[in-house]
Amino acid sequence: MASAAHPLPHVHAEYAQTGIWSWLTTVDHKRIGILYGVTAFLFFLLGGAEALVMRWQLIAPEMDVATGKTFNGLFTMHATTMIFLVVMPAGAAFFNYMVPLMIGARDVAFPRLNAFSYWVFLAGGIFINLFWVTSLFAEGGLGGQIPDAGWFGYANLTSRQYSPGPGVDFWMIGLQILGVGSLAAGFNFIVTILNMRAPGMTMMRLPVFVWMTLVVQFLVVFAFPMITVGLILLTFDRFFGTNFYVPANGGDPLLWQHLFWLFGHPEVYILILPAMGIISEVLPTFSRKPLFGAPFVIFSGIVIGLLGFGVWSHHMFTTGLGPVADSAFAITTMLIAIPTAVKIFNWIATVWGGHVVMTTSMYFAVGFVALFVIGGLSGFMHASPPIDLHHQDSYFVVAHIHYVLFGGSVFGLFAGFYYWFPKMTGRLMDEDLGKIHFWLTFLAMNVTFFPMHFAGVDGMPRRIFTYQAADGWTEWNLISSLGAFVLGASVLIFIYNWLTSLRRGKVAGNDPWDGATLEWSVPSPPPEHDFDRVPLVTSSRPWWDAKHGPSHKAGAPPALPLAPGLAGPPIHLPKPTIWPLVTASGIFVFWLGLLAPSSVGLYVSLGGVGLLLFGLYSWLYEPLE
C-alpha cells in the first residue's frame, strides 16, 4: 500500500501495514473491507464451481455426474454460499471501505467490533464448509456429508429423522455463527452513519449508497433475529429431542417457513439494496449529473425495506394459507413494485440529458438496470397467487432469482468494483479487458438464465437432479449449461484483469472519474487516517461543488471547506489487536463441540467458552492506542 511510504507527522501512531500479523490484527475499516472482499470472492469461486457441476449434470437427460443427495447438496451449498458468503460480505466490503470515506469519518464507530464481525463471518463461512473436510474421513468420501436440505432448510426435511448426517448441522450452526457477525456489523454501521458524519453532512446530504447501507443494516438488525430463533428451535429439535417442527408429535413444519421467510424476504433486500446504492453513485458520476430525484430514491429504498417485512408469505402460496392471507400478501408484494419502479425511472432520468461516459463500471450499472427490470417484472408475475401455483418451485423462479441476484446484485457489485478499484488501489482496471468481461458476462448471463423461464413454463420443477428426454426440457437445459460455462470463463478474464491491473494498471490519481462524493477528495489509496483534515460539508455533492461550484476559481486546485475545531493534530487511530479474532474463534470452537464425538464434545465446547471469555477479557483490557 502506497500510503505506508508517506510519513504522516501529525498522526499520533502509525501501525504496521504489511505482513500477515498486520492483517490478523487490523482494525482499519479499509483493510477489513479488503478482507471481506477477497474472502467473498474466494467463496464466489467455490459457489460458482458448485453451480457448474450442477449445469454439467443437467446438460442432457439422465446424466450421472452428481445424482440424488450430492446434487441436492450442490444446490443447497451454491445458494447458501452465494447469499451468505458472497453477496452479503461483498456488500460489507464496500460498506467497510467506503462508508467512512463517504461521510467524512476516520473509521467506523467501533473498529474492533468491526474486526470481530469479519472474523465471525469467516468462522461461519468455514464452519458451513467444514463438511468438505469431515466427509473425507467418513463413509461416502468427498462431499458425502454435504448439507442437502436446501438453502431454505424446510422443516421437517431438516429433522434428525430425515437428515440424519451432520450436513444439516454444519449448515444450521454455520448460519447461526454468520448471524452474530452480521448483527454486530449492523449495529456498528447504524451507529457509524448516525453519529460519525462530518460536520454539515445532514441526513439528506448523505450519499445514496450510504443511505442504502443504513437501510440494509436496519433490515439485518430486525431480520436476523427471526432466523436465529428458527435455527435455535431447529438445533434443539436435532440435538435435544424437542418437537418444534415434528408434526408426529404436534409440532408444525409451517412454523419454520414463517420464521424463515420473515427473515428470508428482508434478506432479499439485504442483497439488492447495496447494489442499488452502488449504481445510485455510478450512474450520476458517469452521466456527470446529480442523481435524479435523490430524495425519492432514498425514500423508495426505505419503503422497500419496510414493505419487505410484510410480504414473507408470498413464498408460501402453495401451502394453502387460505384466500385472506394469500390476498393480503399478494397486495403487499405487488405494492413493492411501486418504489422499485420509482427507483428505475429515476435512474433512467439520471442518465437522460447527461454526458454519458461509458466506462466498464457504467456498463455494469446500465446492465444492472436492464437485467433487474426483467427480474423485477417476473417477480411481479408470481406475486399473483394463481400464477404462483405454477411458478412456485419451477425453473421460472430459478430464472427470476438469478435475474435479481446475478443481473441485479452481482452486476451492481461489479459496477462498484470497477468504480472504486482505483480509489482502493491507486490504479485503474484495464478498460478493454473490463468491457470484454462485461459483454461476456452480460451475454452468457442471458444465455444461462433466460431459457430457464421457458423450462419453467414447460413445467420443469426446480431442484431435480435429472429429467427424461420425453419431458421436452433438453434444449433449454443444454443452452443454459453452455451459457453457464461461458459465464465461468468470463470470471477468469475478470481475475486476470484484477491481478494485472493491481501491479501494472495506469496510475489513477485521486479522482479519476470526476466524482462528487468525499472519497474522491483523498489520495488513492487513502491514508490510514482517511482525512488529513475533516471537511465541512455544505451540500450533497461536496467534492463536485469544490470542483465545479460557483466558489471554485478556474485553475485553482479544488479545496473543501474545513470543519472548525476538528482540523488539527493529533489524529488518534485505534491500535491493532488480535483479541477480536480470538473471541471469534471462541465462538467457532464452542459450536464445534456440538458436532464433536459426544465423549469430548462437552470439553470442546467449554474450551470454546473459555477462549471466548479470555478473548473478550483481553480485548477489554487492551489499551485503545
Add this chain to the structure above:
Amino acid sequence: MLRRASPRLASLAAWLAPLLLAGCAWVIGDTEMSTVHPTTEQGRAIQGIYALTTWIVLGILVVVEAFLLYAVFRYRRRDGEKGVPRQIHGNTPLEVGWTLIPLVFIVIVMVPTLQITCALQQPAPGPNPLEVKVTGKRWWFEFEYPEYGIVTANELHLPVGRMANLGLFSDNVIHSFWVPRLAGKRDLVPGRTQHIWFTPEEVGWYDGQCAELCGASHALMGFKVKVDTPDEFAAWVAHQQSPATVDMASPGMQAFQGNACFTCHSIQGTPFSFARIGPNLTHVGSRTLLAAATVENTPENMRRWIRNASELKPGHASKTVQEADLMWNFEHVPDPQLDALVAFLQGLE
C-alpha cells in the same frame, strides 16, 4: 475490436435477443408438463390471469428498456464535448406521475388476481365430487378412494366430467402435488390437510411430479393421472375392487412371504392385506410404470428395482431404523427366488 464491429448493432442485438425469445415462449410450451395448456376450468382461470399479466409485463419491459437504451445512446458524451451538462436535481410532477403509473397496472392485475385467488380456495363446489385421499410418501404417491375401498399407487384414475376433490396428506416430509395441465400445485404438509379440486374435461394421460424438495429422490417422484370415460372408470373400479387370486403355495408367493415383503406391501385377497408402508401390490401388474413413474413396468425393471432399488432411485436401501419406509436392496435373494417373485407380481393384474 468491439469498437470496429459496429457497437450499436452488436449491443442492440444483445438487448433484443431475450425479448424475441420471450415471444416464442407461448408457441413452444407444449410439453407434457406445460403450464400454459390447461384442460380444466380451474386451469383456464389461472391461464387467464397468467396471460394478462405476461402481456402487461412484456409491454412494460419493452418500454422501460427502450427508454434506458435511448438515454444511454442519445446522451453519450460526444468527442470533444466539454464542460458539464445541465445539473437537474429532480422534478416533482414527474415523480408523482411515475409513482402512479405502476399503481394503475397493479390495480389491473390485482382485481382478477384476488377474484381467482378466492375462487380457487373455496371448498369444492358442485354436488357429489369424487373424493380421493392423496398421501405423499418417500418418494411416491398413494391414492385412496374411500367411496370404493381402493388403495393404489402412482397412477390416479379419474372419471371425465365428475369433479375430483383431492385431500392432500403427508406422513413424512413436505411434498407438492402438481399436474400442470389439470391444476396449479398444492403442498402436502404433514400434520395438515389441504384440498385441491378440478373437473377433468379431456380423456387421456397427464404427467404429474412432486414439486417440493423431499430428499434424495425428489426428482424421481413422478406420477400419472389417467382421465377415463365413465365406462372405463367403472370398469377400472370394479377391477381394482376385486381381490387378487393367489395360490399361496406358489414359489412367488413363498418368496413374498419368505422375504417379509408383507411388512410393507399389501395384497388384497391374501392374509397379507394390512401393511400401508409401501405401495399396495394387489394389481401391480396392471400399472404401466414402476418406482413412481421412473421406469416402465417390465419384468426386467421390476427385477432391477427389487434387487437394487438404490440404483434406480438414490436414497433408497438405507437400513437404519429411521428410514424404514424406504425400499430395500434385496441383494441376498437367490436368482430363482427373485424370478419367481417377479413373475408372481407381474401376474397380479
